[in-house]
Amino acid sequence: MRDLFKGWGRGQRASATTVEHPPLKIKPRHVGIIMDGNGRWARKRGLPRMAGHRAGMIAMREVIRACDDFGIECVTLYAFSTENWKRPMPEVEYLMHLPEQFFRSEIDELVSRGVRVRFMGDTSALPPYTQETVRNSLERTAENTGMTVNFALNYGGRAELMSAMSRFAQAVAKGDLGVEDLTEERFESYLDTAGLPPLDLVIRTSGEIRLSNFLIWQAAYAELWFTDVLWPDFRKDDLYQAILDFGGRKRRYGDVE
Numbered sequence: 001m002r003d004l005f006k007g008w009g010r011g012q013r014a015s016a017t018t019v020e021h022p023p024l025k026i027k028p029r030h031v032g033i034i035m036d037g038n039g040r041w042a043r044k045r046g047l048p049r050m051a052g053h054r055a056g057m058i059a060m061r062e063v064i065r066a067c068d069d070f071g072i073e074c075v076t077l078y079a080f081s082t083e084n085w086k087r088p089m090p091e092v093e094y095l096m097h098l099p100e101q102f103f104r105s106e107i108d109e110l111v112s113r114g115v116r117v118r119f120m121g122d123t124s125a126l127p128p129y130t131q132e133t134v135r136n137s138l139e140r141t142a143e144n145t146g147m148t149v150n151f152a153l154n155y156g157g158r159a160e161l162m163s164a165m166s167r168f169a170q171a172v173a174k175g176d177l178g179v180e181d182l183t184e185e186r187f188e189s190y191l192d193t194a195g196l197p198p199l200d201l202v203i204r205t206s207g208e209i210r211l212s213n214f215l216i217w218q219a220a221y222a223e224l225w226f227t228d229v230l231w232p233d234f235r236k237d238d239l240y241q242a243i244l245d246f247g248g249r250k251r252r253y254g255d256v257e
């Protein structure tokens, strides 16, 4: 496993982007990304699945940089779902070490870009070393006012909704709130995305066309964009295409034109 981390942070291939991108006129404020296809990327090359996750982490770094360069306010990355615990133990363990690896080499650049790091999901169930990375990266970037990078770690949309409902019900049971206080706005204040801009665009790679329990409340009016590109191959140009497409969509929110 150690070999798969070797060289991370030192001289990896920079973004494959060669194209100059004309400025984007219409941009999503908040982009959510389902980073899918790491395993298939590795299999196509006869490599272990972990090599796919490692390459996926490089893609993630490039896409965070690209989001910042394009002036996106917030990007939420689906890094580990509540269902991912079902994977073989060595793979889960590898995935749990990725945040440590990632922040060790990237935190200085994130700080210099003014990026604020957030996490959503039940991080209290993560191994102690992952929790420590979560704490450190939150602390290091707490004062930053630039783009927010929100990592979904041990996250599931249904679990998020259940937790929000349960906390609201507890407030009602204690007499702090009444049932009539349940508005959409108040409900959203109980979600893991409270305080973030509304989700405008969801991107999913690898040809799968579903949400897989990702931001299921928040995606109600988001634009969805799917590509066959496997996550480790996804780069700035792909993100640019997704944002261009987004800019051409008519968002009616149930209204007529």
Ligand code: FPP
Pocket: 035, 036, 037, 038, 039, 040, 041, 053, 056, 057, 060, 078, 079, 080, 084, 095, 098, 099, 100, 102, 103, 151, 206, 231
């Ligand atoms: C889905 O591909 C990908 C994941 C479950 C992991 C995604 C994680 C990263 C890209 C890096 C996370 C890093 C940090 C620092 C949080 P898959 O394995 O399901 O691919 P497959 O469908 O082809 O098997």
